[in-house]
Each structure stands twice: as C-alpha cells, then as structure tokens.
Amino acid sequence: MSLGPLLILIILIAVVSLITPAFLKPGNLGNILAQTAVIALVAMGQQLVILSRGVDLSVGSNLALATVIGGLVYQQVDASIAVIMAMLLSGAAIGAVNGVVFVYGRLPHPFIITLATLSICRGLALALAPGHTTMRGMPNAITAIGGGTTFGVPNSFLAVGIFGLLFLILTKSMVCGRWIYAVGGSPNAARSMGIPVKGVLLSTYIISGFCAGAGAVLLAGRTGAASPIYGNLLELDTIAAVIIGGASFLGGRGHLGHALIGAVLIGVIRNALNLLGVDVFFQMIAIGLVIVIAVEADVLRNHLEARARVLQSARVQ
Amino acid sequence: MNAASAPPVLSVRNAQKRFGAIHALKNVSFDAYAGEVTALLGDNGAGKSTLVKCISGLHCLDEGEILVDGAPVLLHSAAAARRAGIETVYQDLALFDNLTPVQNFYCGREISFPSWLPRPLRFLNTGVMKREAARVIDRLKVKLPRFDAPVALMSGGQRQAIAVARAIVFARKLVILDEPTAALGVRESRQVLDLVNQLKAEGNAVIIITHNMEHVVEIADRAVVLRQGRKVGELKPAEANKQDLVAMIVGAEA
Numbered sequence: 001m002s003l004g005p006l007l008i009l010i011i012l013i014a015v016v017s018l019i020t021p022a023f024l025k026p027g028n029l030g031n032i033l034a035q036t037a038v039i040a041l042v043a044m045g046q047q048l049v050i051l052s053r054g055v056d057l058s059v060g061s062n063l064a065l066a067t068v069i070g071g072l073v074y075q076q077v078d079a080s081i082a083v084i085m086a087m088l089l090s091g092a093a094i095g096a097v098n099g100v101v102f103v104y105g106r107l108p109h110p111f112i113i114t115l116a117t118l119s120i121c122r123g124l125a126l127a128l129a130p131g132h133t134t135m136r137g138m139p140n141a142i143t144a145i146g147g148g149t150t151f152g153v154p155n156s157f158l159a160v161g162i163f164g165l166l167f168l169i170l171t172k173s174m175v176c177g178r179w180i181y182a183v184g185g186s187p188n189a190a191r192s193m194g195i196p197v198k199g200v201l202l203s204t205y206i207i208s209g210f211c212a213g214a215g216a217v218l219l220a221g222r223t224g225a226a227s228p229i230y231g232n233l234l235e236l237d238t239i240a241a242v243i244i245g246g247a248s249f250l251g252g253r254g255h256l257g258h259a260l261i262g263a264v265l266i267g268v269i270r271n272a273l274n275l276l277g278v279d280v281f282f283q284m285i286a287i288g289l290v291i292v293i294a295v296e297a298d299v300l301r302n303h304l305e306a307r308a309r310v311l312q313s314a315r316v317q
Numbered sequence: 318m319n320a321a322s323a324p325p326v327l328s329v330r331n332a333q334k335r336f337g338a339i340h341a342l343k344n345v346s347f348d349a350y351a352g353e354v355t356a357l358l359g360d361n362g363a364g365k366s367t368l369v370k371c372i373s374g375l376h377c378l379d380e381g382e383i384l385v386d387g388a389p390v391l392l393h394s395a396a397a398a399r400r401a402g403i404e405t406v407y408q409d410l411a412l413f414d415n416l417t418p419v420q421n422f423y424c425g426r427e428i429s430f431p432s433w434l435p436r437p438l439r440f441l442n443t444g445v446m447k448r449e450a451a452r453v454i455d456r457l458k459v460k461l462p463r464f465d466a467p468v469a470l471m472s473g474g475q476r477q478a479i480a481v482a483r484a485i486v487f488a489r490k491l492v493i494l495d496e497p498t499a500a501l502g503v504r505e506s507r508q509v510l511d512l513v514n515q516l517k518a519e520g521n522a523v524i525i526i527t528h529n530m531e532h533v534v535e536i537a538d539r540a541v542v543l544r545q546g547r548k549v550g551e552l553k554p555a556e557a558n559k560q561d562l563v564a565m566i567v568g569a570e571a
Contacts, residue, residue: 174441175427175437176438178424178441181416181420185416189410189411189412192405192407192411193424194395200437
C-alpha cells in the first residue's frame with residue numbers, strides 16, 4: 001500500500017492544528033472520529049464495489065431506509081437484536097437487488113441500477129416513516145453502539161476497527177478477496193481463468209449494502225433516532241473517501257486502508273473548515289474539487305504506467 | 318507419430334458452430350497428439366479462434382463432439398476445460414495488469430486452505446504459491462525484472478512469457494496458444510518458441526495458431542488448414558511445401 005495518502009493526512013493535521021489550536025482538543029478529535037465512523041464503515045463496502053470496477057450510488061438512501069425499517073421494527077418489538085438484524089438485513093437486501101439487477105440484467109454499468117435504488121430507497125424511507133419524518137427513540141443497546149464508549153474509546157470507532165479487520169482478512173488473505181481484485185483488473189481474463197465473475201460481483205454489492213445497514217446502526221445509535229433523510233450525499237462522501245485515499249476508480253487497485261484514510265481525510269477537511277468558520281456551501285465545493293483532483297491523479301498514474309511499459313518494450317527489443 | 322499406440326490427446330469430431338446467420342465451423346475434425354505441435358492455420362475469419370474457443374470451453378459446439386484421450390467430454394466452461402487438462406494462452410493473454418506474476422499464475426485456482434470450506438472462503442497459501450511460481454520461472458529461464466510488481470509495468474515479451482509459463486505450470490495434456498508471437502519482436506518471439514518446444518518435450522500436445530509461416534515450418538509437426546469454416550487440408554509442414562500451405566490458406570490451389 002502506498003503511503004502517500006497517509007502522508008497527506010499527517011501534513012493536513014499538522015497544518016490544521018497550527019491554524020486552529022482548537023482542532024487538537026480531545027473533544028474535537030472524538031467528534032471527528034464519531035462523524036467519520038459512519039463514512040468509514042460504509043466506505044469499506046464501497047471500496048469492495050469500486051475494486052470490482054463498479055460503484056454503489058445507493059448507500060446513503062439504503063442507510064436511511066435501514067434506519068426507518070429498524071425504527072418500525074422497534075415500534076413493534078422492544079428487542080434491540082431484532083432492530084439491529086432488521087437494519088442489517090434491509091441494507092443487505094437492497095445490496096442484493098443492486099447486484100442481481102446489475103449482473104443478471106446484464107447492465108453495462110452499475111451506475112444506472114444503483115442510481116435507481118438511490119431514488120427508490122429514499123422514496124420508500126419517506127413513505128414508510130410515520131408522518132414522513134424522524135422517528136425518535138432507539139433501544140439502549142443501539143445507542144450504546146452508536147454513542148457509547150469503552151475505556152474512553154468510542155464504540156462506533158471500535159465497530160469500524162472490527163469491520164476493518166474482517167475486511168483486511170477478506171481482501172488480503174481470502175480467495176474471494178483475490179477474485180475481487182482479479183474481476184476489477186480484467187473481467188474478461190477473470191472469465192477466461194474460470195473465476196465465477198457474476199457471483200463475485202453480486203457479493204460485493206451485497207456486502208456494500210450490508211455495510212450501509214451497519215452504518216445505519218451506528219448513525220441511529222449516535223442520534224437515538226431513525227430518519228428518512230439520513231445519509232444524504234453519503235454516496236459522495238464514501239466514493240470520495242475511497243478515491244481520495246488513493247484507490248483506482250478504474251478498478252482492481254486499492255487497499256482497504258485507502259478507504260479508512262480517505263474517510264478520516266474527509267472528516268478532517270470538513271472539521272477544519274467548520275472550525276475556520278467556512279460556509280457549508282464552500283465545504284461542498286472543496287470536497288468536490290478534492291475528488292476531481294484525486295481521480296485526475298489516478299488517470300495520470302495509469303497513463304504514466306502505459307508510457308513506462310512502451311518505453312520498456314522498446315528497450316528490450 | 319504415436320497414433321497407432323495411443324489415442325490422440327484431443328479429437329474434434331464433426332464440429333459445427335453457428336452464430337446466427339454465420340456458419341463459423343462446418344464439419345471440422347482434427348486430432349492432436351502428445352509430444353506434437355499442431356499448427357492451426359487459416360486466414361482471418363477462417364474459424365480458427367472459434368474452434369479454439371470451443372476447445373477451451375468459452376463456446377459450446379452446436380453439433381459434433383470433443384474427445385480427450387479417446388473419451389467424450391463436455392467443455393461448457395473454461396474451468397471444465399481446465400479440469401480436463403486443457404490450458405489456453407489467449408491472444409489477449411488474459412493477464413491481470415493489477416496483479417503480480419505469482420498472483421497471475423494462480424488466479425482462479427489459488428492454493429488455499431482449509432479444504433472443508435467452500436473455495437471462495439478459503440485462505441490463500443501465499444508462501445507455497447510464491448515458492449512454486451519461483452521454481453517454474455527459474456526452470457523456464459524466464460527473466461522478469463521484478464517478482465512482486467504488477468505485470469502492468471512489464472514488456473510485451475515478459476507478459477507473453479508469464480502467460481505461457483502459467484499454461485506450462487498447469488498443463489496436463491494440451492496447451493493451446495493463440496497467436497503467441499503476434500505482438501513480439503524477433504528476440505522475444507524466440508523465447509516463446511523455446512517455451513513451446515519445452516512444452517512439447519514435456520509430453521504435452523500443443524495447438525498453436527499463428528500467421529508466421531517460418532514459425533510453422535520450424536516448430537509444427539502437423540498443420541491443419543481452415544478456410545471459411547471448413548478444414549481444407551492437413552500436412553506436415555516443411556520448407557519445401559510452404560507455398561502449398563499458403564495456397565491452401567488463401568484458397569488458390571496450385
């Protein structure tokens with residue numbers, strides 16, 4: 001894994017803490033971690049999809065729908081495990097819809113189906129939520145996961161750690177993880193080599209949806225509520241986290257750490273702009289610009305690689 | 318020829334393949350024997366690639382059958398063909414630019430454990446794969462600049478060598494090479510031809526598609542010529558009959 005993004009993060013933190021000393025206060029750092037946790041968790045799922053050469057635009061609405069489903073279940077049964085399961089299953093189910101329609105509908109790109117479910121999930125969440133608005137109240141276990149701490153460490157942060165560890169094992173040490181890289185690197189070669197391409201793609205969307213469901217648990221826990229307007233523009237934040245972190249939008253390249261560093265980078269940029277009193281509009285512009293720069297850097301890297309290969313071939317002959 | 322003693326490693330019998338209105342293979346039959354290189358010749362659109370794709374499991378025959386070691390086999394996927402002992406080096410090489418040579422070698426058939434888990438959920442045995450791959454690369458005298466860098470950065474010849482070496486590692490009966498020297502310079506072509514000879518020496522049947530008549534004469538034991546989906550001839554290539562081969566390919570019988 002390249003250390004460039006980490007270096008940028010360290011420099012950014014150094015610069016920001018010089019400009020605004022308030023940045024380094026423990027309360028503020030805890031704030032950043034709590035806000036980053038949801039992005040980081042969902043970005044890990046997004047990273048798998050992007051590794052396979054796809055993109056999941058539905059994660060934000062998926063998360064909102066999952067909180068609402070969880071809230072509705074909570075109105076019926078006062079069992080936190082049932083609420084958690086409902087959120088996770090709702091997320092994974094939407095992911096499965098994305099995957100099935102993309103793979104078996106033979107769509108040229110997942111853009112369309114995940115754009116469609118972005119709209120469908122938001123609509124469903126608004127339609128299902130009583131009064132089409134926020135539902136207050138979450139079981140204690142969920143507020144503990146989303147807002148509590150263990151030995152001073154935010155539980156949401158621990159959840160990200162556990163997911164991160166599982167994803168690290170999946171992407172680095174397991175056969176299916178290697179297959180995700182292979183499919184993203186060259187779908188045709190993967191087919192020729194007998195890799196079950198359809199199954200690999202389908203599973204990345206299910207996992208991404210599952211992560212959106214897990215993000216729903218964290219967010220509902222932190223706020224103690226379910227809401228159909230949660231997760232707005234989360235697709236942007238998660239894609240940005242993956243790309244800013246240094247993974248390739250062209251698929252097949254990237255490391256799990258990229259998504260995590262990218263998520264923290266976005267959290268720090270947002271937080272710093274907040275502390276500096278910059279308007280939220282300009283924050284959106286800043287994040288957008290950073291994404292363009294990161295993708296351009298990726299394209300440039302691929303271009304240089306192709307050039308290097310041509311030069312080397314010429315030298316060999 | 319050892320045709321008398323043993324059945325051919327591969328037999329294609331009366332192969333028919335249509336793509337809509339296009340009749341790509343018309344009643345094609347041919348054999349490939351162990352320790353022999355069979356060249357598959359023909360102009361563009363003659364049906365060579367279609368035939369090869371049927372043997373390597375990417376297409377299914379409409380009619381006719383394929384026999385491996387005399388027994389009929391159903392090759393309905395690339396994995397099935399590979400299980401039958403058939404390895405293919407595709408024209409586009411089917412390499413993963415983002416993976417290292419070792420990862421490329423084993424992609425799709427990773428050495429993994431524990432065996433009671435479903436394959437996708439098993440853990441990679443990276444150490445064994447690295448050792449095995451290093452051994453093969455060494456044995457084949459393939460020179461690679463780096464072992465742990467993605468193949469994206471390697472030259473055309475090195476990439477071709479990796480693809481051929483991958484086939485050699487796993488070849489058990491038959492290796493198909495689709496235009497393995499098309500994009501290579503003289504010296505790099507030489508390396509690949511040496512690898513082909515090695516495959517042959519190790520007792521594999523080899524099928525090679527190429528447009529280079531010099532290469533055909535040099536390494537092929539038999540040449541099968543296709544034209545417009547039909548097999549139009551089969552002969553033992555030599556300097557003397559190179560013109561006949563070319564005539565057969567373009568359809569201007571002398």
